[in-house]
Amino acid sequence: MAASEPYRAANGLVKKVEKPDTRKAIRMTQAEASEWLEKGENCSLATIDRDGYPHVVAMAYAVYNGDVVMTSFAKAQKVKNLQRNAHAAIMVESGKAYHTLKGVMVRGRAEIIKDTEKVLEALSLVSRRMAQASGSRAQQRGDDVNDQITQQARGLAAKRVVIRIHPEKWASWDHSKLPPGKY
Numbered sequence: 001m002a003a004s005e006p007y008r009a010a011n012g013l014v015k016k017v018e019k020p021d022t023r024k025a026i027r028m029t030q031a032e033a034s035e036w037l038e039k040g041e042n043c044s045l046a047t048i049d050r051d052g053y054p055h056v057v058a059m060a061y062a063v064y065n066g067d068v069v070m071t072s073f074a075k076a077q078k079v080k081n082l083q084r085n086a087h088a089a090i091m092v093e094s095g096k097a098y099h100t101l102k103g104v105m106v107r108g109r110a111e112i113i114k115d116t117e118k119v120l121e122a123l124s125l126v127s128r129r130m131a132q133a134s135g136s137r138a139q140q141r142g143d144d145v146n147d148q149i150t151q152q153a154r155g156l157a158a159k160r161v162v163i164r165i166h167p168e169k170w171a172s173w174d175h176s177k178l179p180p181g182k183y
Helices: 022-026 030-039 077-084 116-134 137-141 143-157
Strands: 003-008 014-019 043-048 054-059 062-064 067-073 087-094 102-113 160-174
Touching: 030 062, 030 102, 030 160, 043 067, 043 077, 054 077, 062 116, 067 077, 067 116, 077 102, 077 160, 087 160, 116 143, 116 160
Parallel strands: none
Antiparallel strands: 003 014, 043 054, 043 087, 062 067, 067 160, 087 102, 102 160
């Protein structure tokens, strides 16, 4: 739907000019946004530090039952931030030129899960998704790779936690949906 923007004409009358709503034009459908999250590479995880500033880090992630899951060492700054304030956001994006920008931002509340078996499950989900996203041979070998990763991770899992973000708000953009020259 187009937005109306008033302006004063030469004769003094106020007229409305219809302008296309660019935000709606570039918004992905829920299916497109979900697919983008499944295929994306690393995400940027944003938390709020003790002074109220954003703290942004790159993270490997997976989507599980509609939530975004990842693991971290329990003593990491991002975990400390989420223990103080559970509000978090992730962004998965790509593109360099304006017309190629594409991304999804998910905002929600993070849950910190301190359970070794849940950490191992999350590590498995993340490693499987990363293998699929990269199209590596690891995807073809599947269980063998996950078994190796699980064996390596088991020793570290006790020191790690799962960060599970329950989405509350989504935003998405795909500038390739704009007509050429329309920015």
